[in-house]
Amino acid sequence: QVQLQESGPGLVKPSGTLSLTCAVSGFSIGDNHWWGWVRQSPGKGLEWIGETSHSGSTNYNPSLQSRLTISVDTSKNHFSLHLTSLTAADTAVYYCARKMTFAFDIWGQGTVVTVSS
Amino acid sequence: DIQMTQSPSSLSASVGDRVTITCRASQTIANYLNWYQQKPGKAPKSLIFGVSNLQNWVPSRFSGSGSGTDFTLTISSLQPEDFATYYCQQSYSLPRTFGQGTTVEVK
Numbered sequence: 001q002v003q004l005q006e007s008g009p010g011l012v013k014p015s016g017t018l019s020l021t022c023a024v025s026g027f028s029i030g031d032n033h034w035w036g037w038v039r040q041s042p043g044k045g046l047e048w049i050g051e052t053s054h055s056g057s058t059n060y061n062p063s064l065q066s067r068l069t070i071s072v073d074t075s076k077n078h079f080s081l082h083l084t085s086l087t088a089a090d091t092a093v094y095y096c097a098r099k100m101t102f103a104f105d106i107w108g109q110g111t112v113v114t115v116s117s
Numbered sequence: 118d119i120q121m122t123q124s125p126s127s128l129s130a131s132v133g134d135r136v137t138i139t140c141r142a143s144q145t146i147a148n149y150l151n152w153y154q155q156k157p158g159k160a161p162k163s164l165i166f167g168v169s170n171l172q173n174w175v176p177s178r179f180s181g182s183g184s185g186t187d188f189t190l191t192i193s194s195l196q197p198e199d200f201a202t203y204y205c206q207q208s209y210s211l212p213r214t215f216g217q218g219t220t221v222e223v224k
Contacts, residue, residue, distance in 0.1 A: 045204065045215055045216070045217050045218045046153075046155075046161065046204055046206075046215040046218075047215070048206075048212050048214065051213075059211050059212075061211075061212040062118075062211075063212070069157075072121065074133060084169040095161070097162055100166075100168050101167060101170075102166045102167050102208045103149055103151035103153075103163050103165075103166035103206070103208065104150055104151075104153075104161075104163060105163045105166070105172060106163075106164075107160040107161055107162070108160065109159075109160055110160050111126075
């Protein structure tokens with residue numbers, strides 16, 4: 001079955017850069033779908049970060065756009081998130097997900113990211 | 118940005134109850150409305166896409182309805198595994214915003 005798995009550092013320093021990868025298994029990332037990132041700050045709701053198509057087109061949340069890059073690597077069947085100039089407000093659980101039709105239908109388990117010195 | 122407002126923010130219910138959660142968009146979103154369920158410490162799970170289309174793993178006691186700006190998620194007979202937080206999300210325009218969530222708690 002389709003599975004997504006996030007990986008990356010759990011702790012990042014303020015002003016640093018966060019790099020996360022979402023490995024996709026059971027499905028080819030090149031098969032004409034969009035792939036996205038969502039985060040959830042402690043005790044808060046869900047925030048849409050952005051998404052990429054299989055061909056590399058992207059949509060970003062304007063609140064993060066100046067610091068955000070989402071990319072896709074079809075040869076490795078994964079996609080990635082890079083977020084720069086981190087602050088404590090970026091502390092969250094980061095989820096990757098597949099977008100099918102309208103919605104994110106398959107989600108990774110999430111990875112906790114803490115921004116702290 | 119389109120604001121998504123859910124009501125209530127929380128509700129208490131018993132097994133077997135009929136539960137309704139509403140979601141209102143700040144402008145029309147046609148039928149680009151999705152619902153997710155999240156349990157503590159777990160990733161969200163997709164329930165419904167495009168207002169009323171159930172994902173194939175979702176039991177038929179869940180249903181969705183609405184159009185334009187006003188939408189509802191209904192659980193016809195609440196089961197123990199349904200106690201969770203529910204989020205609506207619009208995928209009509211960017212950024213793709215979520216509601217603040219509705220927590221269904223044990224009465």
